[in-house]
Amino acid sequence: MEQASAAAIIDAHGVVTGWSEGARRLTGYPAEEAVGRAARELLAEDPPSGAVSRLSGTAVLRRRDGTTVSLSLAGCPVLGADGTPGGYVITVAGRPGENEPGWVERAFQQASLSMSVFDARQRYLRLNKRACQVMGVPEEALTGRYFPDTADDSEYSRAFLDHLRRVAETGEPVHFETYTRGPAEAHEHAWNIEMWPVRDSSGELAGTALAAFDSSEQHWARQRLAVLNEAASAIGTTLDVVRTAEELVGLLIPRFADFASVDLLDWVLGADEPLAVPAEDIELRRVAHGTAAEGYPTPSVHLGGSDVYPLYSAPARALREGRAVLTGPGDPDFDRWMRVRNAQAPRNRRYRESVRSTLAVPLRARGTTLGVAVMVRAAPLDPYGPQDVVLAEELASRAAVCVDNARRFARERSTALALQHSLLPRGLPGQAAVEVAHRYLPSGSAAGIGGDWFDVIPLSGCRVALVVGDVVGHGIPSTATMGRLCTAVRTLADVDLPPDELLTHLDDLVTHLAAVGEDEEEEVAELGATCLYAVYDPVSRRLDLASAGHPAPAVVLPDGTARLLPLAAGPPLGVGGLPFEATGVELPEGSVVALYTDGLIDDRGRDVDHALAELCRALSAPAASLDARCDTVLKTVMPEEPSDDVALLLACTRALGDDRVATWDVAPDAGQVAATRQAAMEQLAAWGLEETAFVTELVVSELVTNAIRYGEPPIRLRLIRDRSLICEVSDGSSTSPHLRRAHAFDEGGRGLLLVAQLTQRWGSRQMGGGKTIWAEQALPRS
Template identity: 40%
Template structure:
């Protein structure tokens, strides 16, 4: 290759300038044989000023010069040293520098000394030991190590010069390295890769910086260090290539740090993707195998899975060990044969074991070398010992999963195939990953608790047994929203009304969770209260809108102007089986579907109305006449709306499903729900079906009476005659009294024709209509009062009575039980 000294100078200059360090090359006698531009910038001397002179001449102190000269030629000189000393600048001033001196070994066994220097204020690029801050004189006897490996190779890429640090880093012995290429000294893919980089640098002259490779250490080493090599071409004075210089540094720590950061980055993406605690536990196990461990389990307390508060303190001696269930299980072996229980099964916590100590203390258990000798806790757990032996488990970490001071479970990490034991850094990484998972698990637990409470509240507030009486057969379905969005505020109701009528209601409170369920309960109660007052649908929605506004005002925080406004949609329909008329009004709700007996489906064009709680526009009612055995379908938007699908498509799908009037209502309900997307619903789904009936002439009787009080007796006679036809003679006396009182009040407080109708359905209903808008009021008269006893008598003879508005006045009704004949 030519002279070794010029190569060493060029190598030192090129390689170490990349580290910001001044380099001088000295021969065995201490004479300067090489000088770099960085050295000239530091002390002001050009190469011509110092090459060929003793390096000690640059030292500022006479004592330092004398001792350095003596040591330079002495066999007792240390192999390397670092320290602070003073050197003389060209302009005569003294500057303090950091020095690091180490030898280079060549094939001819002649020593060369590499001297690296930096300004005292500049941090060195090598690691200085604790004694390195002394003077050069004191530091001469304190060995240190420059953590930079230097290898110089000729144009055939054979090693010609090397420092001993390189051998300590990559594991190649000196005698195997000198005179050989890297692939000859250490055959393998990494050597081929680095040698390919060297060849490219040699041909192009462009340096290659920080090319990582693994050290060529003996197979018994625990873990191969990672090195980063920077390769530079060495040229002679005429610009011809003389070889390459490779400078290597150990980047194991930084590489390991990057790997850990990458794993933590993956944790943010892969752990806690859902609010399902079991899924989160499996995600933690899947992430750590095989990146951290060969086998991992995640066991969670049953209370966490149920959404209950976890046990704040575990007391194994007091029998307070919580029940656990395996939520996560992963292994490098297919089927995880190491596990004694499958995922989802209960887990027995061995007493007096590291598991109980972790639960008790809340601190991790770290056992780099698993102790399976006799006398340990394994003596009482043969199955665990057998699993450890069969699968060569040799290193163990048990990390508690805790959040807000309570233990949620434990995560176990084991190494089997990887013979390297866990290190402290592995424990820190495991604890970081578990902490990340604990946040997601605690969120999942709190969500499960809130969702369970909301679902329980909603189910409690929804009707449990609904019936349409003689007016209609009913069936319904309610599906709560999926786990991502929580239970919502859907509700439905079937309310019996006077005169054999029935009210059908479906509503939807905007939002999800327990607040929506509570608001739903308030609105449903309000609807039932208003329905009992026999209001027409449009008036009922208007009153319900007012109630929603009052509820919103009561719940609004005046100090939080951004508080969301409560809003809900509702559809209210009243069906009369006597007239077969259905009166419908809606408040921002989807229109009903009407299926006639022939299977024709329509969505009637009804005034939309504004949602409840907005108070923008009045509500309007529309009355439709339905053929007997028609099906009325009321639903919430969760049934017809889906992500990426137009609502008209959902309504068409619903119409196609319901166009089968001959099927039972329960089958129609199931079919409608089965048409939903395979994905879990994003909103609650509610469907209420009602198949209408009609009351024929054989079940009703009606008369129009002139406004003549003398005809009250005729009304009683007509009533008695009709009851006899129906076989209800036993109700004749009480019914005569009721009719007499109601008709008398009508004659007394109104003018015009009086209407009388009797309906036989589940009860016997008497209805009297007049043209007056004044409503009768029940009073409790004193013994001396002559009037006011009529309605009191009616209330005592009936199960209930009431009044409602009609287009021409009012209607007073009274119902009696259809008791059997005595």
Template identity: 45%
Template sequence: MHDTSPMSLSESPDDPFSVRRSAAAVLDGRGRIVGWSEQAAMLLGHRPEEVLGRPAGEVLIDPGDLAVVAEATAACLAEQGWFGLLPVLHRCGRRVFVGFRARRVRRLDSTYEWLLVGSLAEDITQWEVDRAVLDGFFLRSPIGVAVLGPDLRVLRVNRAIARFGQLPAEAYRGRRVAEYLLGPDADWVEDKLRSVLETGRPVIFAEQRCRLLHDPLRELVISISAFRMQDPSGRVLGVTEIVEDVTDRHHARRRLALLNEAGARIGSTLDVARTTRELADAAVPAIADAVSVDLLEPVTRGEEPEPRSMGPLRRTAVRASRPEGLKVMYPEGHLFFFPDDTAPARCLAERRPVLLPALEAGSGWFASEPERAERALALGVHSLIAVPLAARGVVLGLVCLWRSQRPEPFEADDLRLAEEFAGRAAVCIDNARRYTQQHNAAEALQRSLLPGEVPEHPAVGTAYRYLPARASTGVGGDWFDVIPLSGLRVALVVGDVVGHGMHASATMGRLRAAVRTLAHLDLAPDEVLARLDDLVDQLATEQQQSENMPQIVGATCLYAIYDPVSGICAMARAGHPPPTVLGPDGRVRPLDVPAGPPLGVGGLPFETAGAELAEGSLIALYSDGLLLAGGRDVDQGLALLRATLAGPGPSLEHVCKAVEDAMLPGRPADDITLLLGRTRVLGPGSVASWDLSAEPTAAGLARSLVRERLARWGLEELAFTTELIVSELVTNAYRYAGGPVLLRLIRDGHLICEVSDTSSTSPHLRQAGSTDEGGRGLFLVAQLSERWGTRYGSNSKTIWSEQPLTAAQEGVAP
């Protein structure tokens, strides 16, 4: 067998039937093996001296497969050639499925031999998949693909490129980029492709504005990715370019960015004139070449305008990208009425936006002011949008946008963007008119920092009350939170910042955000409070250095973690009232939690205490404002709270309402926070745990245990991925920890896998190289899991992962 065989002439580098990759054999007319290649020996294990001269059916065919081989032989004789899949015996006795190409070859003496070329079935399948993917790129892919030679001329494009350029695919062959894109755009694209060709560094998602030669007035945004093509010897063959029209996506992203920028720029103060100038600055040149903002005269004085008022209007802001654009506009401060036959007057009268994409003389635009209209047209003004400034059902004025320098007229998308700008500005203007700066800022801050709706959690049912202090006292700094943790655990938090007002609320927001961040690090309660103490001390130091900020001397906090598997609630407190528990037996008792110092004192440790809570226990966390409301002292407040909790309550909401009615007769002088949680305990049918010895067989045993338990739970569909996850985690624990391993499965909405060991070494996810022998374990876990992470105990660490369960899987009884 030689590489000059005719069968090698059409082979590709990845062709499984290439001479380099395939096994070859020659059979004579009687079916005896007369040729046996080195690749055949490697594939089937038979050395040439063991098979040459022997019948192929005796050496390579299992007796049970003779009928299949006979059928293939008959087809081969009938057609003088054959392609198909056959089982072949390996030297070790196992059956190997091989794809064959058979061809009858005539010898010089007029006899015939059969040339067989084969490769593993899985290699053939992979090759066919690769070919199908390649065909898909050129025939069905919605993303444009172009193949360019070393001279950067097009060799082939797919149908998406043809649709993009509105030319037949064949018309691109032999062209350079400059032959279908306009000048600077073509130069930019060709420079990118040449850099890829010369350096081999790919280009990924590079975006560029461009215009096509056949449609030069339409601006597009394209995303380009490109990589260099090389043959196995390293010879450069050209560049493959992937092109996507992202014009709509770019415009949507730009609109969103403009809205975000406008939201940050407009309304920075409660000054009416400054807000209108911020609106004009945000719109030019982002949307328009010129902008004017006009308010009804009462609005500029802080009064509410009359309904359906048409003026007078005062021009409070005007901007243009070029000074000459201001010549057709009234100056700032000018008081005027719009003529009735103009687009701005129609906008005010009808309380709706007006879009004039193309302006012409006599089109109803400045019809009563022909000289101004003529000057505007002479400056190139060609498109107009007028949008009313309306907030809370009241029209405050209007904003007009003009285009003169950019050729594109205003479109519906521009109108929507202008409406968004105007809507945001109108609200800010109305706020400045109706409220003082201090009251408005404090109210907005309070709304943004208060907790939202608490989500349902499988560990606890919750209900809460938050009542702000009366307005004369000022906004306080109480907060609470319910934070889901790994392993179906949940953190319950209640805190109180010392003082009232905007600074107390701001500090509360920072502490609440810090607690959530620390909670997701799976730290113990005492560690969370220790780090929070450092933060409060830092805030106090910063405020001491500021002349305009009163000092916040500290805060209190209670942090509890409840585990529904063990029923243990671990708690630590920093100067905060201890929690109260109502057991299933109806007995109310305080939980003994060591009283740590308030946050911000510094230098003193906090201590975590644990308490086992029976299923159905009600745990109450609260601020001192609840106990002291109505002039009570702490002991009186605790006694009243316990008596109220002990009363009948069909639901947690009823209990919250009962506490509110009994302990809060009126609007309190201090913020009130109450957080109730009803504990749940996972039954043994939802939890499985095993202690594994640190042995090489631990991973295999773990897989077997997991497979058996998932079958019992009816979760066989998750067995494969779960076995992979558990195998990787147990193997890592055996390899790096060296001690006993605890494996635990939890089933409740998710399938949670936890592997605990005695090591405190922190695992790190990394991207292993192609030649690395290890380092893919955590990467595999991350790919197979919805979430994963690590938490630490006093002398151990636990790596956990979560897999979601479908509704059908959740409904299967454990």
């Protein structure tokens, strides 16, 4: 713009009589509004003293838009005919365009950043339009005012003033970020603020300028990313459905929602198969909820309670449509739903009236709908937007997978536990050899139920087998393998094998199962187990046992001393290649034998020897009963959080005295059969068992005759009176008899058939120096 183009003519009375186009562009006033007005009305403040007489100086003009501009003006008098001034021509002094409110001024005013200028004492000098919008007042209402007089006493205002003073005192720029609400702003915003010193031409600090950039979008983007990162580690820390839902709610509040809840379909919390979402009103069970506002009234649905959601409600729509549903006030379905909620819980009415928006997101994993997560925002927060919907869907997707994992784990655990309980002995069989008590505690770890088991198996001759074992691994495969081994042990025990031979056969079975698993490409290739098999004879009071990689049992003698039994532990089942060795020990009546699995003594950071010493001390502590002793051992020895199953079996030994056992050595002569039979009848009479004499006489005659005829010395007959009457005949031959049916004209072969028909059961067992044939018959009820 040319200097002369910004000019005005003022008469001797100070009234504008002429107005140039440049003046219009400079001030915004067209000629029709400027001409005829007093020149003083165009000034924002009085001109400096002496400027009028000098006809030059700096004046502050007020533009038509209310802003001000400081200009260097020069006046030239217009002389009349008599030589006196009749008016003045006022022009803008300086370089062309220097004082024009052009691009620089417009850029300052139209900037999207909030920009302000303060003097050295923190008084406003200039503000642009965005700054005025944030403050909610025009520039002239702030110009010249001290900043604290225009702000509240909030922490943000105090920090802002501290930054202004620091820049004015140090002359160094300051950059900081804050999250606050401006005086004229309805919601909080994130601000990125830069302050820098302003110096005059001499280099002296004259004031402070600042520019504030609204970085709310970037702030929320970072917040959403932070929430996603935290969700990866905060959701799904346990394999528990309810805990996972609580972790999702804890992540949403307060940074993403004022209220959040998680409702699940009923079948998710049980062991049922997945069910389809019903087409009618949907019943959901509340598993987690939370609020950001302290003192918020109790939600309409209590934890653990169920509620029916109508089809038009946001949770029901989200479940049926399989997508997030964003709704809020003004939506007819939302308003209808709120009216129902207000009728159900009037105490929450005023909180519901402040709701800005509601977001319902279905929890879906692996194609299955599990439930719904509901998020609510109330004033003064902004309603949910498209980016919030994307974030909520991502969080719900991660939480749904964790909930489904927890549901599957709970279902598998329940199945494995039911299977294991069905395989473990529910009621131990009655027998006279030992009194038993037992405990089984399944693992609570994420690995699942293990394959621990125990058993008490009655054997011939009033003996009893005590078994405890542990299958490698966890879950249903381990439980199924445990069932196989438990059945195999019972089958082999029925054959009356010695402990070391029984473990050898069991080892062959495990090796075979592992080989089959490799052929079928199953996970059974890692199959392995440990087992301890012990046989106690109440007649000899002898305990014979062998171990396949299993911890040695402990024994408590009647005097209260406890120790571990010395045992040559063989390799675990399935390793093969090494023999198993049996160990025998004679125990006084009333001794307590403790068999257990390694879950009782093994724990991370725990010394096994110390745990075994604690086990012996706990076993030797006085106890009112075997059950009480079991509880004492678990309370004292078991880790606080066992990582494996724990099985404990206590057996208190009994002894059969001489008054209940009768033994005769038989010479290998057929003529001795009658004398032996007569001695047996006399013993029955002494016991008062004359009613059993007929069957017993026949059994003794047959078994003794067979031993003399087919066996080898030494031959011995033994009668045992227990809950049944047991007849045993031992000889030095290892050849076992076979039951066969005689033909019509055969002279023999009917003896064992008669024995089998007249007794409850019969059988044979191998010993180190021969065999024993036994038969068992019931005693009279009296």
